[in-house]
Amino acid sequence: MQGCGLLLFFAVTLLLPGAALGVFGARALIQERQLVDQQIRERQETAAGIVSRDLERQFQEWQLALDRLAQAPPAEPLIPPILRTALVEPGAGLLVFLAPRGLTVWPQQNVLYDLNALPPEAAVNDRAKSPALLAAEALEIERRDYAGAIARYRQLLASTPADQRAELLHHLARTYRKIGRHQQALDWFQQLPAAAGFVGGDPSGLIGRFEVCAHWSTKPDRARLAACAMDLYSRLVAGEWQLSKERGDRL
Numbered sequence: 001m002q003g004c005g006l007l008l009f010f011a012v013t014l015l016l017p018g019a020a021l022g023v024f025g026a027r028a029l030i031q032e033r034q035l036v037d038q039q040i041r042e043r044q045e046t047a048a049g050i051v052s053r054d055l056e057r058q059f060q061e062w063q064l065a066l067d068r069l070a071q072a073p074p075a076e077p078l079i080p081p082i083l084r085t086a087l088v089e090p091g092a093g094l095l096v097f098l099a100p101r102g103l104t105v106w107p108q109q110n111v112l113y114d115l116n117a118l119p120p121e122a123a124v125n126d127r128a129k130s131p132a133l134l135a136a137e138a139l140e141i142e143r144r145d146y147a148g149a150i151a152r153y154r155q156l157l158a159s160t161p162a163d164q165r166a167e168l169l170h171h172l173a174r175t176y177r178k179i180g181r182h183q184q185a186l187d188w189f190q191q192l193p194a195a196a197g198f199v200g201g202d203p204s205g206l207i208g209r210f211e212v213c214a215h216w217s218t219k220p221d222r223a224r225l226a227a228c229a230m231d232l233y234s235r236l237v238a239g240e241w242q243l244s245k246e247r248g249d250r251l
Contacts, residue, residue: 136153136156137171140171140175150175153171164197166195166199166207169191170188170211173185173186173187173192182215186215189208189211189215190212192209195208202241205241212228213228213232
């Protein structure tokens with residue numbers, strides 16, 4: 001009986017307090033976890049509120065900037081900084097303004113083509129060719145007198161102003177290519193990027209670089225072709241040439 005009493009005393013004085021402490025500890029852990037979860041939710045709600053207010057503020061700034069632009073000419077210094085910063089990166093976006101003289105785009109390099117440019121066919125029809133040029137083209141295209149056409153083109157080049165040489169350079173290079181003199185054709189095509197003007201309604205620089213790439217596409221030197229194609233592509237993306245929408249879509 002004395003041993004049973006000792007066991008009972010041991011259970012009452014040690015085990016029961018330990019069990020009580022365990023229960024209180026578990027409840028404390030649960031309450032602490034609930035408190036942590038509540039703090040996390042509150043922080044998330046606070047962060048969401050900050051983001052929401054920031055977005056609303058930015059939308060208001062954009063709207064105010066667009067409203068100011070609608071009342072002023074689209075000159076670059078007048079474009080609000082928030083728009084200029086957002087659109088300055090290539091390909092980020094652009095602003096299109098409707099003006100009495102047509103559509104204006106900013107920044108111009110972010111669009112591949114000129115929204116106001118005439119289609120290539122219309123541009124060609126608007127330029128009258130001289131009788132001498134028509135006669136030289138007849139030798140090349142109708143009579144296939146390539147030697148005679150080359151001689152005529154060279155004569156015209158000697159007396160043509162620098163800003164009107166592009167089409168002659170192209171025709172001369174094209175005729176050399178027709179008779180298999182590809183190096184001479186390449187030499188003349190390479191002069192096109194430095195010539196002002198148009199060829200068939202397209203910028204001479206674009207046509208010249210395209211024809212040079214076409215030359216290297218027939219040669220085994222693939223590195224030259226790759227470099228030429230990358231240069232042409234980079235210039236197109238950078239908006240170096242003002243193309244019509246029809247031409248831009250074809251490219």
